[in-house]
Amino acid sequence: MDDRQQRQEEEETANEVYASCSFADLGLHPAICEQLRDRMGFEVPTLIQAQSIPIIILGHHVLINAATGTGKTIVYLTPIIHHLQMYNPRVQRSDGTLALVLVPTRELCMQVYEILQKLLHRFHWIVPGYIMGGENRSKEKARLRKGISILVATPGRLLDHLKNTSSFLYRSLRWIIFDEADRILEMGFGKEIEEILTLLGSRQSGSGGGDAVLRNSKFQRQNLLLSATLNDKVNHLAKISLENPVMIGLEESNSSSKLPCSPRNLFGSIGSKVSGERKYSGSLASSSSEDYNLPAQLVQRYVKVPCGLRPVVLLSILRNLFEREVHQKIVVFFSTCDAVDFHYSLISEFQWSYDPQPEVNQKQTFVKCRAFRLHGNMEHDGRRATFQGFNTENSALLLCTDVAARGLDFPKVRYIIQYDSPGEPSEYVHRVGRTARLGEKGDALLFLQPVEVDYLQDLQKHGASLEEFPLLKLLDSFPLYGQKHHNKNLLSLEMHPWVLTLHKAIESFILMGPSLTKLAKEAFRSWVRAYTAHRGDLKRIFVVKKLHLGHVARSFGLKEQPSLNINTARVVLFKGGALLGQKSKSAFNIRVAT
Numbered sequence: 367m368d369d370r371q372q373r374q375e376e377e378e379t380a381n382e383v384y385a386s387c388s389f390a391d392l393g394l395h396p397a398i399c400e401q402l403r404d405r406m407g408f409e410v411p412t413l414i415q416a417q418s419i420p421i422i423i424l425g426h427h428v429l430i431n432a433a434t435g436t437g438k439t440i441v442y443l444t445p446i447i448h449h450l451q452m453y454n455p456r457v458q459r460s461d462g463t464l465a466l467v468l469v470p471t472r473e474l475c476m477q478v479y480e481i482l483q484k485l486l487h488r489f490h491w492i493v494p495g496y497i498m499g500g501e502n503r504s505k506e507k508a509r510l511r512k513g514i515s516i517l518v519a520t521p522g523r524l525l526d527h528l529k530n531t532s533s534f535l536y537r538s539l540r541w542i543i544f545d546e547a548d549r550i551l552e553m554g555f556g557k558e559i560e561e562i563l564t565l566l567g568s569r570q571s572g573s574g575g576g577d578a579v580l581r582n583s584k585f586q587r588q589n590l591l592l593s594a595t596l597n598d599k600v601n602h603l604a605k606i607s608l609e610n611p612v613m614i615g616l617e618e619s620n621s622s623s624k625l626p627c628s629p630r631n632l633f634g635s636i637g638s639k640v641s642g643e644r645k646y647s648g649s650l651a652s653s654s655s656e657d658y659n660l661p662a663q664l665v666q667r668y669v670k671v672p673c674g675l676r677p678v679v680l681l682s683i684l685r686n687l688f689e690r691e692v693h694q695k696i697v698v699f700f701s702t703c704d705a706v707d708f709h710y711s712l713i714s715e716f717q718w719s720y721d722p723q724p725e726v727n728q729k730q731t732f733v734k735c736r737a738f739r740l741h742g743n744m745e746h747d748g749r750r751a752t753f754q755g756f757n758t759e760n761s762a763l764l765l766c767t768d769v770a771a772r773g774l775d776f777p778k779v780r781y782i783i784q785y786d787s788p789g790e791p792s793e794y795v796h797r798v799g800r801t802a803r804l805g806e807k808g809d810a811l812l813f814l815q816p817v818e819v820d821y822l823q824d825l826q827k828h829g830a831s832l833e834e835f836p837l838l839k840l841l842d843s844f845p846l847y848g849q850k851h852h853n854k855n856l857l858s859l860e861m862h863p864w865v866l867t868l869h870k871a872i873e874s875f876i877l878m879g880p881s882l883t884k885l886a887k888e889a890f891r892s893w894v895r896a897y898t899a900h901r902g903d904l905k906r907i908f909v910v911k912k913l914h915l916g917h918v919a920r921s922f923g924l925k926e927q928p929s930l931n932i933n934t935a936r937v938v939l940f941k942g943g944a945l946l947g948q949k950s951k952s953a954f955n956i957r958v959a960t
């Protein structure tokens with residue numbers, strides 16, 4: 367590509383992502399525009415920011431549906447700060463909490479809090495804070511007692527403090543924001559959210575016990591709901607929490623046209639159909655293609671791999687990617703915590719040299735990268751270390767469950783691999799949304815077994831079209847020292863010399879390490895359980911009966927299938943958020959990990 371073409375491509379991407387106006391044009395106070403520029407390096411707003419900020423400043427309840435990585439956090443934080451920094455007299459700690467941001471996970475809680483800290487740098491009298499599962503309750507109580515102006519919280523912990531921390535002051539609460547609303551609900555927090563809304567006196571129907579809260583506040587309550595996917599649960603939450611909301615981004619969200627950007631234009635467009643914004647009619651479109659906003663520049667592919675060959679293919683692809691580009695950030699998604707632990711150990715420890723030459727036969731780690739893992743069964747400190755480590759590294763691999771699928775903004779992630787399929791197509795959208803953020807390039811690769819390819823049709827229905835990954839071409843690219851020349855045209859994947867050799871090497875490596883073998887067996891069991899937990903319509907595609915358990919065992923490098931007599935095993939699943947409960951008397955406890 368020559369310079370001119372590259373410039374043209376960059377310009378086109380910018381047109382699709384950014385608006386042709388400034389933050390000041392949106393009505394934000396100059397001090398905030400300065401913070402955005404100087405602290406964050408943001409010169410111009412993204413399209414969704416240009417569409418939403420003026421409407422939020424005006425005080426409307428808003429429902430926002432926009433593609434992943436389009437800058438939604440700034441959408442809700444800046445109007446709040448805009449108003450709060452103008453309060454006269456100034457906001458004080460003794461005012462208690464004025465804005466509440468609800469997020470589904472601890473990592474997202476920390477991420478939003480960090481952005482908030484940067485934005486509030488100049489406004490030291492507005493105090494940011496967070497409360498979340500895993501943190502010390504008494505320390506949180508002490509912080510709440512002192513007063514937190516803008517509070518970021520996970521739902522369970524918030525409810526706990528609402529009920530048990532009498533010094534938690536929220537009578538002046540003006541904003542409630544649900545970030546990643548769909549995820550909060552999918553994780554089974556629906557009841558907690560309803561209770562929270564009732565306690566805060568912000569339920570639209572029914573008489574909330576906290577009406578006094580509303581009466582005491584001199585400002586009208588403003589609630590905002592943000593979600594990259596829409597469904598019935600989000601619809602219900604919108605109904606009970608939003609009053610005459612403006613909906614943004616539900617139409618033409620992938621529009622590449624630049625926005626009309628004088629404040630008059632934007633303000634004048636409220637309620638009209640300009641820029642995909644309209645009044646809420648009481649229900650959202652159900653899961654249809656326009657529900658799913660995928661970044662236009664994202665390259666989406668799938669790779670069809672027989673079950674037993676999955677680790678060989680995964681390791682080959684990872685090796686190739688890190689060889690091709692040394693500075694590379696990749697995220698691989700698995701269905702269970704045990705699978706993350708097993709593959710993390712395998713990838714970190716597996717050393718192999720396939721070159722028989724004595725001078726080059728020094729064993730090296732097969733996948734040359736720094737690996738991290740993240741799942742809900744890890745200690746809080748470990749989760750925090752991964753989050754920070756993967757954030758700051760230039761080149762690294764993250765192996766994780768869906769705990770990392772939503773909202774997390776790891777910079778420069780170039781590749782998403784879904785080694786275990788996501789289940790609901792909405793989950794697919796969130797996982798791939800960790801790359802191709804804000805107009806940057808990104809690739810997504812979905813692993814499917816041959817019996818699972820119907821899943822592609824489900825994705826297609828939601829507007830996601832995947833092309834096949836050229837796997838044989840990749841496998842052929844590895845050198846095969848000492849192997850006979852093979853006829854590439856006749857070769858099946860199973861008979862490919864590279865696959866055979868690498869599979870043997872992985873298998874013996876696992877067999878030789880007792881701790882790795884133990885991890886493999888645990889991962890095998892929980893993987894089978896996770897497979898049985900696919901819900902509803904997906905059972906048609908992910909058919910447990912079609913699984914060959916011997917091949918599944920092979921996919922964990924095990925020659926023999928471990929027993930599935932799992933009475934005593936504790937298996938942790940991450941599946942869409944609902945508590946899966948006990949399958950049968952003989953089954954083991956299944957706990958949701960987030």
Ligand SMILES: Nc1ncnc2c1ncn2[C@@H]1O[C@H](COP(=O)(O)OP(=O)(O)OP(=O)(O)O)[C@@H](O)[C@H]1O
Nearest residue numbers: 408410411412434435436437438439440773775804
């Ligand atoms: N106006 C801007 N100019 C440049 N970068 C921006 C701008 N606004 C946001 N960003 C950056 O864009 C990235 C994505 O932002 P953010 O995480 O808020 O997106 P999101 O829409 O909430 O994504 P998700 O749906 O995955 O949660 C972040 O790295 C953020 O710092």
